[in-house]
Every structure is written in C-alpha cells, then in structure tokens.
Amino acid sequence: MSTSSNESGTALAGENDAFIGLGASADDALLLDSQSLTIREDSVTVADRRKASKKRDPSCCGPNVAAKSGDEKISLHNVLWARVYISEDKSAVQITHAKAFGKRLVKPATLSIPIAESDLEKADQWVERLLARAYEGAQQAKRLKVLINPNGGPGAAEKTYRTEIEPIFTAASCAVDVELTQYPKHAIKIAQELDIDAYDAVVCISGDGIPHEVFNGLGKRPDARKALRSIAVCQLPGGSGNGMCWSFTGTDAASLAAVALVKGKRTHFDLVSITQGDERILSFLSQSAGITAELDLGTENLRWMGNTRFTVGFLQRVVAERLYPTELYVKLAIESKEEIRRHASTHREPPDHTCDGTGLPPLQYGTVKDEVPDDWVKEWHPKMGNFWCGNMICMSKDVHYFPAARPNDGYMDLTTWDGNVGRIKAFSIMLGAETGRNFDHPQLNYRKVLAYRFVPKNQKDGYISIDGEKIQFAPFQAEIHHGLGVSLSLRHNSFEGPTIT
Structure with missing residues (x-):
C-alpha cells in the first residue's frame, strides 16, 4: 500500500511501514516530518526519518530500517513521564x-x-498510549507519603533522598509529602x-525499623484491616539491611529502586502477628x-560499618560456637523440601480482609499465654545454632535466606x-544464604x-529480633x-531475588 504526506509534512501509513518495524502497530508510531517515535515491545525509539530515507534500499524490508545505530532507544521501564508541551512559539513531545x-x-x-500544530491531537493520543505501556499494570502519578529516618543505618537517608530519589519521584509526576x-x-503515630x-x-527511606513502625501504626487503628489493605507500604534504601527494598525492587541502589517503586504494581503480601505477654506486634519481614x-x-x-557489621558479628559468634537451647512448637503446612519445591510455582489468592471486620484479624491459634494446640508438633533443640522465620525472600543485600518465599x-x-554442625558447616550455611543456594x-x-x-531455655538473657x-x-x-x-x-505477585526451581 502506498500513500503520500499531508500538508504539514506528517507522513501517513503505507510507505512508512518501514519506519514502524517489528513489535509495533500503526497506533504505536508517531510519524513526523523529520522524526518517528515508535513504541515497541519493551522500548520506545526516536529515529531520524531523513537519514533513514537517504540510506533506505527500496528492496529491503521495514524491520531492517527501523533500528539505526543513531536512533535514541529508551527502555519502557525507564520512561518516567511523557507529555505534549505547548508554548506560544513551539510545540513538542517531551519524554522524561x-x-x-x-x-x-x-x-x-x-x-x-x-x-507541528496540526499533529497535536495525534501526539496527545500517542503520549497517552506510551504512558499506558510504560506503566502497564501500575498506577501513574502516585501520591506518596515519604517518611525519612535521618538516623537510619549510616545516617545518610535524607541526603540519599534529596539527591537520588526525589528527582525520580518529581520526574514521574508523583505528588509527594515528606516528613522526617x-x-x-x-x-507509629504518623x-x-x-x-x-x-x-x-507510604515510602520509608530508612532501614527496616520504619516500615515495622508503619505497619504497627496501621495495625493500631480502628480501621486496621482497611488501612493495611488500602495503602501500600514500601521501603527505599536508608538503613543497613533494607530487606524489604531488596525483596520488592531487587536492588539497594537508591535511584534504581526509586524507578522500580514508581513503576511498582500493587501486590498483597503476608503479615505475621507476634504475641508476647499481653502485647501483639505485626511483623512484615x-x-x-x-x-x-x-x-x-x-x-x-558497628552500624557505621554498613552491611559489613553483619559479617564481622558472624565471624565473632561462629568462632565462639554459641548455642541457643530452644523448645519449639510448630503448626506445619508443608514439611518436606520436595513438597516446598513443587509448591513454589503455585499461587493462592488472599482473602479479602476488609469484608470481615474493622480491627486486626482475630488470632486463629490464640496467644502465647494459651495452651498449645494439640495438632502442633513439639521439638526440643538443646543445641540450636540459629532460628529464622520470615515472609520475604531477602533479609539484606547479602542474605537471601528464603528462596522459597512468595509474597502471599x-x-x-x-x-x-x-x-x-561445626564452624565450617556453619560458614557454608551462611555463605549459601548470600547466594540463595542454602x-x-x-x-x-x-x-x-x-x-x-x-x-x-536455659538462658537468662539473649536476643530475639522482630523485623x-x-x-x-x-x-513468643x-x-x-x-x-x-x-x-x-x-513484578506483580513476585519477589526479586534467587528462587528455587
């Protein structure tokens, strides 16, 4: 099919199929007098049509012409915003x-x-399509409550936010309310x-402590279930561990994590109730x-050392071969590693907690003060070396302890x-945690x-950590x-990190 150009110089279809190429439809292309803008499967390409026309061999096919080395190619993941800019003397498509x-x-x-002015309507439609593709499955222009812990980790959270995170939020047209x-x-109060x-x-620029406080603050509200199910709670790197950030964005590089967050899709994930004495605490990590x-x-x-503090602490304690005798009662769901591996590819839709009450969900198994249910398994560990239970895949940059974890x-x-097990095997287990191969x-x-x-058991004092x-x-x-x-x-309903297959 052949066509000609209109008066403004905007080319029509037909002869311009060559400029669209593979992975794009006619609606994905904005063909202007001198340039073409094309939305492809995972990128948007800005090409100089004049250079392509001079070099084009009439016998060649369209896809071979569509991607010249001088073209500007932008990953759809990295497209933060787009708009049609109009002023008195010029109009333009702007892609940030x-x-x-x-x-x-x-x-x-x-x-x-x-x-050209005659292309404004077509450009508006193309920009709308670009944003829909760039944010596919994710909300655009998010409204964010940002909480910064100025004392988290090495103490650089506020500076990191201002220099690396805030520019990304602004460029992505997010409405931001910041509080230290x-x-x-x-x-908790906030x-x-x-x-x-x-x-x-709610975006926490902090270590894992501020998300922990946010979840527990939401959990103390009269409308706790609605609040927890309505507003997303996120973490960007501002502490030593940053386990939540690693699990949901796959990085602790602040600007990269910020891009992942503005492109993030709402994902429900499991929370845990901890009872100790008369207290009930929510755990997210x-x-x-x-x-x-x-x-x-x-x-x-050793917080000033960043993640290195964990390595130093581990070496000190393994050399000492510390033991932690423990009595453990467990309500088992999946016991063998073979069954867990098979379960890893399944998905369970969570219940709608907003439909069955206002406060936190009732406890199915009572509290630590109640009798242990009859169907729980009792275990005695006189030489416990480590106890770790979680609901995310990463605990920190160097600890991917739960490769079978799924968000919900x-x-x-x-x-x-x-x-x-001995010092060498203890080292082996912890090194496996760094690669997800444990x-x-x-x-x-x-x-x-x-x-x-x-x-x-048999200890007067020690450490128990919740998030x-x-x-x-x-x-507890x-x-x-x-x-x-x-x-x-x-990725919707997925963690980022090493997983079992």
Missing part, C-alpha cells in the same frame, strides 16, 4: 526517562521532539493518624533468635540449624508453617495473616 550514569545511578533526562521522623516510634484516602503509598538475632541486634555499635502464599518460611543444604531444616511458639527490632527475651508466638499487607513490586 531515567538515564544511566553508571551501574548504580540513574538521573532524569528529557527528550524534546518538535511537532523525630524520635523512636514516631512513624501511621495511626494518616489519611489513608489521601495517599497511594522476619523473626529470629540465635546467631542471626545477635548479628542484627548485637552489632548496633499464606505461609511463613521457617529455617533452623543446630549449632553443633535451601538444599542438608544441615538446614526448611519448612512452611502457619504458626509456631518459640520458648528459649530487626529487639523484643523481650521470653517466649507467631501466626500468619494471608495477604493482609500491600506493597509495590516490580
């Missing part, structure tokens, strides 16, 4: 995108492509009083005792190993559970709440 300045840094950059936390548990209808997400709790809580004086499968991932380690007991009770926060060294009980929380994930 995240441009790489190294492996761990991107900054906003804008391409401006002049257009002023004292411990301040984020979350309790938050207008959940005014924001799409992990519960630990033994060596990992000591690594987290016993190395507070309705189970906790429980891992234990005995401290008498699942098959023979000394690591890995199970899916619905609930458990942890009872420390990196210290609680009393005393018995945990149970899962399927899909009660919401966050934003790069």
Whole structure:
C-alpha cells in the first residue's frame, strides 16, 4: 500500500511501514516530518526519518530500517513521564526517562521532539498510549507519603533522598509529602493518624525499623484491616539491611529502586502477628533468635560499618560456637523440601480482609499465654545454632535466606540449624544464604508453617529480633495473616531475588 504526506509534512501509513518495524502497530508510531517515535515491545525509539530515507534500499524490508545505530532507544521501564508541551512559539513531545550514569545511578533526562500544530491531537493520543505501556499494570502519578529516618543505618537517608530519589519521584509526576521522623516510634503515630484516602503509598527511606513502625501504626487503628489493605507500604534504601527494598525492587541502589517503586504494581503480601505477654506486634519481614538475632541486634555499635557489621558479628559468634537451647512448637503446612519445591510455582489468592471486620484479624491459634494446640508438633533443640522465620525472600543485600518465599502464599518460611554442625558447616550455611543456594543444604531444616511458639531455655538473657527490632527475651508466638499487607513490586505477585526451581 502506498500513500503520500499531508500538508504539514506528517507522513501517513503505507510507505512508512518501514519506519514502524517489528513489535509495533500503526497506533504505536508517531510519524513526523523529520522524526518517528515508535513504541515497541519493551522500548520506545526516536529515529531520524531523513537519514533513514537517504540510506533506505527500496528492496529491503521495514524491520531492517527501523533500528539505526543513531536512533535514541529508551527502555519502557525507564520512561518516567511523557507529555505534549505547548508554548506560544513551539510545540513538542517531551519524554522524561531515567538515564544511566553508571551501574548504580540513574538521573532524569528529557527528550524534546518538535511537532507541528496540526499533529497535536495525534501526539496527545500517542503520549497517552506510551504512558499506558510504560506503566502497564501500575498506577501513574502516585501520591506518596515519604517518611525519612535521618538516623537510619549510616545516617545518610535524607541526603540519599534529596539527591537520588526525589528527582525520580518529581520526574514521574508523583505528588509527594515528606516528613522526617523525630524520635523512636514516631512513624507509629504518623501511621495511626494518616489519611489513608489521601495517599497511594507510604515510602520509608530508612532501614527496616520504619516500615515495622508503619505497619504497627496501621495495625493500631480502628480501621486496621482497611488501612493495611488500602495503602501500600514500601521501603527505599536508608538503613543497613533494607530487606524489604531488596525483596520488592531487587536492588539497594537508591535511584534504581526509586524507578522500580514508581513503576511498582500493587501486590498483597503476608503479615505475621507476634504475641508476647499481653502485647501483639505485626511483623512484615522476619523473626529470629540465635546467631542471626545477635548479628542484627548485637552489632548496633558497628552500624557505621554498613552491611559489613553483619559479617564481622558472624565471624565473632561462629568462632565462639554459641548455642541457643530452644523448645519449639510448630503448626506445619508443608514439611518436606520436595513438597516446598513443587509448591513454589503455585499461587493462592488472599482473602479479602476488609469484608470481615474493622480491627486486626482475630488470632486463629490464640496467644502465647494459651495452651498449645494439640495438632502442633513439639521439638526440643538443646543445641540450636540459629532460628529464622520470615515472609520475604531477602533479609539484606547479602542474605537471601528464603528462596522459597512468595509474597502471599499464606505461609511463613521457617529455617533452623543446630549449632553443633561445626564452624565450617556453619560458614557454608551462611555463605549459601548470600547466594540463595542454602535451601538444599542438608544441615538446614526448611519448612512452611502457619504458626509456631518459640520458648528459649536455659538462658537468662539473649536476643530475639522482630523485623530487626529487639523484643523481650521470653517466649513468643507467631501466626500468619494471608495477604493482609500491600506493597509495590516490580513484578506483580513476585519477589526479586534467587528462587528455587
């Protein structure tokens, strides 16, 4: 089919099929006098049509012409915003995108492509289509409540936000309300009083402590279930661990994680209720005792070292061959590693918690003060080396301890190993955690559970960590709440990190 150009110089279809090429339809292309803008499967291409016309061999096919080395090609993932800009003397299509300045840094950059007045309507339609493709499955122009912990990790959270994260949010047309936390548990108060209808997400620029406070603040509200199911809670790197950020964005590079967040899709994930004494705490990340709790809580004086503090703490404790005798009661869901591997490819839709009450969901198994249910398995671990239970795939940059974890499968991932395995095997288990390959380690007991009770024995004091926060060294009980929380994930219903296959 052949056509001609219109009076403004905007080419029509037919002879311009060559400029569209593979992976694009006619609606995906905006063909102007001098340039063509084409939305492809995973990118948008801006090409100089004049150069292509001079070099075009009439006998060649369209796809071979569509991607010249001088074309500007932008990943759809990196497209932050697009608009038709109109002023008194010119009009243009502007595409703002995240441009790489190294492996761990991107900054906003804008391409401006002049257009004729007669092309404005067509350009508007093309821009709308580009944004729909660039944000496919994700909300555009998110409304964000940003909480910055100025004392988190190495203490650079505010600077990181201003220099690497805020420019991405601004370029993506996000509406942002920033607040610095002023004292411990301040984020609990903020979350309790938050207008959940005014924001799409709470973004914590912090370590794991501020998300922990936000979830517990939302959990203390009279409309707790609605709040937890309505507003996404996210973390961008501002601490030492950044486990939530790693699990949902796959990076702790602040600008890259910010791009992943603005492109993030709403994903429900499991939360855990912890009861100890008369207190009920929500956990979003992990519960630990033994060596990992000591690594987290016993190395507070080494926070200035960043992630290196965990390595130093681990070496100190493995050399000492510390043991943590424990009585454990478990409500098993999936016991064998073979069954867990088969389960890894399944998906369970979470229940709608907003339809059955206002406060937190009732506890199915009672509290730590109640009798242990008859169908729970009792275990005695006189030489426990490590106890770790979680509901995310990554605990930090160097710890991918739960390769079988899924955001909302309705189970906790429980891992234990005995401290008498020896120093070399202990090293092997922890090194496997860094690569996600510890699942098959023979000394690591890995199970899916619905609930458990942890009872420390023969110790006067020690560390128990809930999401990196210290609680009393005393018995506690945990149970899962399927899909009660919401966050934003790069891929819907998926974590980022090593997984079992």
